Amino acid sequence: MKKVKTGMGRRSFIKNVSLVGGGLLIGFNWLACKQAAEENGGEVAMQMPDEWFELNGYLKIGDNGIVTIYSPNPEIGQNVKTAMPMLVAEELDVDWSNVIVEQAPLNLDVFTRQLAGGSQSIRQGWEPLRMAGATAKQMLLSAAAKEWEVPVSELSVDKGIISHKASDRSIGYGEIAKAATKIEVPKEIELKDNSDFKIIGTSRKNVDAKKIVTGKPLYGLDSYEDDMLIAMIVQPPAFGMEFKSMDATKAKEMPGIKDIFTIDTYPEAMEREWSDVAAFSKLVVVVGESTWQVMQAKKALNVEWDLKPDLTHQVQILEKSPGMEETGGLENSDMHTALMNDAGPAKSEVVRKDGDPESAFKNAARVIERSYSCPFLAHNCMEPMNFYANVTDEKAELLGPIQTPEFAEKSVNKRLGFELDKIDVQMTRMGGGFGRRLYGNFLVEAAVISQKMKKPIKLVYTREDDMANGVYRPAYKVSYRAALDANNNITAFHVNAGGITESPLFANRFPAGAIDNYLAESWTIDSSISTGAFRAPRSNFIAGAEQSFLDELAEEVGKDPIQFRLDMLKRAKNDPVGEENDYDPVRYAGVLELVRDKAGWNNNNSTSSKGVAAYYCHNSYVAQILEMDLKDNEPVIDKVTCAVDCGIVVNPDAAKNMVEGGTIDGIGHALYSELSFKDGAVQQNNFDSYRLIRHREAPKKIDVHFVENGIDPTGLGEPPFPPVQGALANALYKATGKRIYKQPFLPEITAESRELKT
Template sequence: MTKKSTTVNRRSFIKSVGIAGGGLLIGFNWLACKRSEEVAVADAALEMPDEWFELNGYLKIGDNGVVTIYSPNPEIGQNVKTSMPMMVAEELDVDWNNVIVEQAPLNTELYSRQLAGGSQSIRQGWEPLRRAGATARYMLLEAAAKQLEVPVEDLSVEDGVISHSGSDKTISYGEIAKAAAEIEIPEEDKVVLKSKNDFKIIGSSRKNVDAKKIVTGQPLFGLDTYKEGMLTAMIVHPPKFGMEFKSMDAEKVKEMPGIKDVFTIDTYPEDTQKQWSDVSAFSKLVVVLGESTWQVMQAKKALEVEWDLNPELTKKIEILEKSAGMGEVSGLESSATHTSLMADVGSKKAKAIRKDGDPEAAFKNAARVIERSYTCPFLAHNCMEPMNFFANVTADKAELLGPIQTPEYAEKTIQSRLGLDLENIDIQMTRMGGGFGRRLYGNFLVEAAVISQKAGAPVKLVYSREDDMTDGVYRPAYHVKYRAALDANNKITAFHVNAGGIKESPLFANRFPAGAIDNYLAESWTVDSNISIGAFRAPRSNFIAGAEQSFLDELAEEIGQDPIQFRLDLLKKAKENPVGENNDYDAARFAGVLEMVRDKSGWKKDDQNLNRGISAYYCHNSYVAQILDLRVKNNEPIIDKVVCAVDCGIVVNPDAAKNMVEGGTIDGIGHALYSKISFEDGMPQQSNYDTYRLIRHKEAPKSIEIYFAENGIDPTGLGEPPFPPVIGALANALYKATGKRFYDQPYISGLQGDLKT
């Protein structure tokens, strides 16, 4: 084995793929002979090659034809670790059974947007991933043409074997990989991507590449990290939002078995250059460090810490509240106050974000105005794998390993916080036991690094479930008021949405039904708080979709129209004669999923036999419509069936996509029905699954049917889009079952009491 050097930094390759043809020489066998520990295909019996040849940052080919494809983005359960490499393999033209998938480390020079968020991995990877595969294929063919001494035009590939059309000559990828690695990287315009009609891997179901490891309990997750000399660290944060550390008596605890040290850290001192992802309500923390998790948990319980009101925080909020005119929020906040405050602020005029026509006049002249308000509580993300991270920080280097959705931002924070150069910070991503937005905010990573630095030892930081659930970064509490003006003929003449929350507004001003109504007003407000918030699966949509779709359902009923036809009529107007210019949806695709779900579900107007709710929503560039059937028994809903129609363009991995839609549907139903975080005097009232209710087996829909639009459009998001609309379908079906409208989440609270079964 020889290692050939190159004068060009090969890390710049992918940028050249993404931006312009590089013409770079690449030609050394990176990681040659390294035995892969990450064999991830279902067939783990693949023989490892003697030598690997890296053709670009996304893949390497072994001398026996085995191909390793690096999956660049974090895996949080959305299955990109399978579907992103599928896109590379498609254009490379290899046998998927010969592919090993490995998680790529953070490498901002090689890859763009190594982030799990916004349902964007597939959409934004669509071009660069296929181009990486196609570029490697081009180089393999060029090398084969040279070796066989035939024109490259006469060569074709199937499953990693190159054939010559004019003879029976063949050459496998494994045989030509070494030569291909020395071929000049082609200019971008020389590499032609496949026609969609020629796809063999994209559009065919491939199983989760980590499934075998998952079902046999092999280490995969951050929490499974155990390294030589590693200590376990846990944190103690203030029990209430609005408090801070005052003092502690740690001497006895330090004497407990296995306990190495107890100290405080300041995660984000003032001079830290924070990224958007550095959200934390509690910067100053107590740390307990020990040999094993149980010992540290016991020490944590025995530790006596005194906390104080955080005067800075209280003062800051009072100033903000006064200046924003949003009423008072005390240093220690309670849900009852939040609810009345939001109702109060939400009843007032707020900042207009979009206005079409003359809504004030239309409301003034209306024959009838229908007004309804909707609310939802804070939610904790509840990834089943609690927050954790491994850190080994030495004087000149930081090694970080664990579950993080935003490694690129975390690296910058670590650079500032620890004063290290970027090249001395190594962040490796583990498979994540759920993300849902929580792991966008890497405070636990920074905490682990600071603890390791202070302890002078490799450390795994572990959050208990209680730490995880009471640490903040919650889905905000929201409030929205809708008003519709009707004329004497029951025609909608104006629509008004006034939306806000603590401390973010859920409003999407340019989303349907904007564009479908002549006189339209969208207003937005926020109320400040010392409770930290963050993105939660389908941020903002996860509330506003259910509210809006409930309101439209009630409007359709008031007008005496079928709720699907009512929406289709509005969409027809938005398509043929749209109001305004910034409407963010495609009315035809939107109508398409409504028509599809109506047809597939056998929807009948005024069906008295079923309690059916309909909903449709657009977010993360995709369209989802759902029809949900339920019964209510003993004050608990039994959901018999959900039919889903989805337009996310080309479906890369159909069975995995169905899994995602099933999961999003169940997750949406569960959170709207059962979940909440509430507060009394700053203290979260739920801290584990005995008090925080998540949906369970019995409560899941008995059947979920899923249909995808087939339109050949480039793929869009899927991790989030099925979640928001089903909440509206649920609320509307609950109304059918009980005769009562549901305005406040979690709906189970409204179900306890007067119902028909």
Template sequence: MSSLSKPNRRNFMKLAATASGGLFLGFSWTSSVASALEVVSDTAIAAGKIEFNSFMALSPDGIVTIFSPNPELGQNIKTSFPMVVAEELDADWTKVKVVQAPLDTKKFERQLTGGSGAVPHSWERLRKAGATARHMLMEAAAKRWKVPASSLTTENGMVVHAASGRKLSYGELATEASKLPVPTEVKLKDPKDFKLIGTAVRNVDNREMITGKPLYGIDFYKEGMLFAMIQRPKAFGMKLKSVDATAAKAMPGIVDVVTFKNNVAVVGKSTWQVNKARKALKIAYEKEAALESSSDHDRIFKELLNSPDATVRRKDGDVDGAFKKAAKVIKSEYQCPFLPHSPMEPMNFFAHVRPDGVELAGPTQTPEMARGQVAKLLNIDPEKITLELTRLGGGFGRRLSADYVLEAAELSSIIKQPVKVIWTREDDTTGGTYRPAVRYRFEAALDAKGNMIGYKLRGVGMNTGNPTREDNFPSGAVDNLLIDSVEHKSPITTGPWRAPITNFLAYAEQAFLDEVAHAAGKDPVQFRLELLDKAKKSPVGEVKYDIDRMKGVIDLAVEKSGWGKKKGVAQGFSVYFSHRSYVAQVGEVEVKNGAPVVTRVYAACDCGMVINLSGANQQVRGGVVDGMGHAMYGKLSFKDGAPEQDNFGAYRLIRMKEVPEVDVHFVNNGIDPTGLGEPALPPTGGAVANAIFKATGKRLRNQPFAEQAELKTV
């Protein structure tokens, strides 16, 4: 067996170059300035000797090949990036090839996946790369035909001279174009002329995924490598005391048992052998920190919600005065549990630490950070470390951390052999890093007319830093507002989980606003629109969200869902701004056999211009299903520092038969793309909870919902 086809410079040249020449453009991902581009000779590239930033290659057979630098974990970036280049190039999409780039900090910028920021960052850079190549191809055709370049057009990989009816393919012009100077300025297309962007394009890796080709880190194999599984402390707050590995070492296929830090690694020739031997280890642990249980967290939350030592995040007006003169005060608390990320592919990584350098390969959302941490761990120059990116079998924020990468690197440095560390599903569920548990206390003050004149929010989080988003709606729309927070330092490791903080905060805020609207005797949608009108006409402090964009998705969701006009169905509303985008949702619930059933969710999204309609629909539907499933069922509880759920038999995920219909609609406002990997998840919990309240009269203030009411889905 051999390793995955490695996308290094030489292999890329073999893929992109042909003996008869071609146009090769090195374009900078670190700058959107066209003058940063350079033409390099096909001969030199074929020899693999040209230093470059990132490439768009056009071969004489008309094949366009580009590197995709960002890790692909299902957010469709590996398809969307080349679509942008191909649009401006007027390429024939059937002749576009995409190659996953390795980590290269000299040639790429922001080579990571997280925060829904890849497309907003690279949008203009990608467009200029395609437009520059198109300009040069037209210049080459103009020279050959001896006509003005202004008389030419392009379409589907061809340069066209309409006056004479002549056409030349990009492949036919590639070599001539490569000899022309790179323009310092190029004209980008008017979005109204887009032909590819905004259409539905299938994922470029579909065939490989369906046919089981080696794409993922779990597939990676290199001749001579060993396999390892690591036993970590089974409870947060425990440390390693002693190890008896006698039985494990005597088992077939086992090469070594290594202890480092709090880890015991079993190294062998197959995953089956090392997993079996790991179970034969006799390990003793001792207490290092408090062994927290979920019952402790309930007590801690109650104490800290009343703590005088909160950090003020935002304060507008006279909050105490507003509550003293209020005609009505509404007060509620919302709480969520810890959650694992549960990606389809458990953590894994390959490392080979040699005297002359380090080779890393596997699935990571943050390759540069991972390389940097390995360099620090091993005390070597980062430039001596190569990192090959595989496709990620999910991440949801878990692969922003580099702990599993460091495990592989440190273990390889100890055994002085190439090794691949693999986590089991139980390792993944019990080994961190989790969505933090949080509790919020909301208070609202209403005047006699039902207007909200005061608003208070306190967030208490477990290792969250700041569990609030103090500048999000309704901040700016309430004259008197106080948002503060208190932090609890827990030994349970936490980290970003899809749509960090807002994944639960949005539900809590939107469910509470529904409570306030109900107490004010107002329609929930109209109540929010009144607040937005207030923020626009007489803002309080700085308003850091776009009021018109938020109102736009509200209007679209109301229209598409038939808000308030349907009989026999209860509707719940939610709207949220996160990661530069706006999403409004309407959940629908029907009572069947005495139980509420979530039947449909409408999602109206403003993420700017949609690049790939297929990928965008998948992102929104996936976000809704993820948000609903975890709100209804997800819970990781602890007993004396140890997770009580270790696999899907005990940790509940949403099932296929429980997924409702999801209707997705996009606002077409023509602005540059904003984020979409995360924004559809936060509003879902609120839309579903508010619909359940409408159907049953029961407020769901804690997640998972299934523990509070008899809930069914279809």
């Protein structure tokens, strides 16, 4: 057992506990109540208790033994709403079928890091969530021991029933919960050994699944209040443009329209949070009774737009972050390509240098050099951006899909001037996040609109608004050079990477550490197009590029691509170059060996074209082997085998689902997706022009295997996405005989085959 001090730098936990000790309930308001009531009257067969007892901010126990566990983090489809409460339930030793899960609102007095991003929810919640369960269990045990006048050490617990064998007594959590609230919070508690887990490591169904398949209101867009109005925005038609004037006479007279005005979401004087990214601060807003009426009025508006001044100015921010510099100018995709070919690399800065790469390249028997690029991407959460806001003179109530409620609350504090305790941010289940909802401009817009209307409003983006609103995955480019000696040993490696508006470089990742002479350089280009984090930021491109280059290198030196990587990892393990390497070569090799075995890489008789890739990001390791054939010049993917090392897998079947989805999402974006620009305007603004992977194009089979090593859990939402792009590129090479250097891949394949035909 592992002893943990409950204090351990966790101000929030202790603060929360003392709050509860003082008899204060946490303010779960109308959303949670509504959902619970609905569940109560619906299919949940549980008998609701007459009374609840809060032992700490993470859970409450009903007098009948039912336990409500609050899931602290935003749910964007990564299934933390199931997995995080599983951690609490494990240490509480309660029967999972007696657990009700509720989404917690933002409450930093109780919870830490209520954020969906960086695949960190489980990793960073691993200890605090188990501690919450263990602390409550300890208090329940102490209360029972006190009542029976026996030592705590003589008690045992199974599924929420405390027993004292010697006296043959037992009592349910529900019966002792009231007494437990009087017990002092233990200063130290014991966490279970991994071998004692009963819930962690077993597959539990998505706690919202029944509501999802029956169409219950769960998402921000499903919020309706009786006197609520619908608001929509009209934004400039291109990046680099801004509002000039409008004639709303006709639109204002249309049925159901309440008002049309402009707002400035982020006035220049406002100090922004890092998450306050908005390409278009000044917006036209149309408010009306129904969504369709507002959509029609938008079309009837006459708005004139101006060019933004063609100069860069720094927006006032707390932390430096990409996308925060506003630049004028109307940009084109051709121009982006040219900048990434010349002006960008010309201002490269050295980020890491090992040995003497210059001499090694000079003395090389031959040098292999390849460049890779990718376009901007839109996040395209299936649920478009939206938020409910009810701002009165006294308080600001905000409800909807947001990955960063903490920062959103601060933004509202700064924009509206409300004190933090007058701002209530509630999270709905989200129809996807993928990084887009880290940036809460739509939430701030909703708050500003509600304040102006003095009414509750729901701000709704159309798909077109959503896709043209910015914070895109940046366009990236990377060039690799490898120096080979006469014996085909790699003597030097050079990576030069950059992008608009950030570089995808991770200078300390593999193959850094495996090559004596290593040079990593980075550059960025400013743009009027706003960019931000997109599922597996930076890795979502550079993994595929790096793994394609390594594949080509393996071929050049005549080695099996897996053995080639394993040999390099062996070097990184036995005699690492440099001290900054951020990966564990043993775990890296582990997933490669596992995927090799599971896919039968060395004894697979299928005639399919196969490609392999492996990558480390978000503290986890993923290797994939993709098998495909070409049919009418389009890839048909038969199978992807995935080997994943993310430490302990909390909810295996759901984790498998995540790996399957990440694999499909990675393939789709590499093959099909692209956001291009003409005179600052997006050339794709809905799914007729922006291509996302569809059912028919998904791999026919995805096999997922996890490394079992008992290490504390690491990330899973992002790691499966990046490497499969490399596996795909490498398989495509086997199928077509052509290396592909540019995303999206599909037009490259079809262009090649068009050339072959003519």
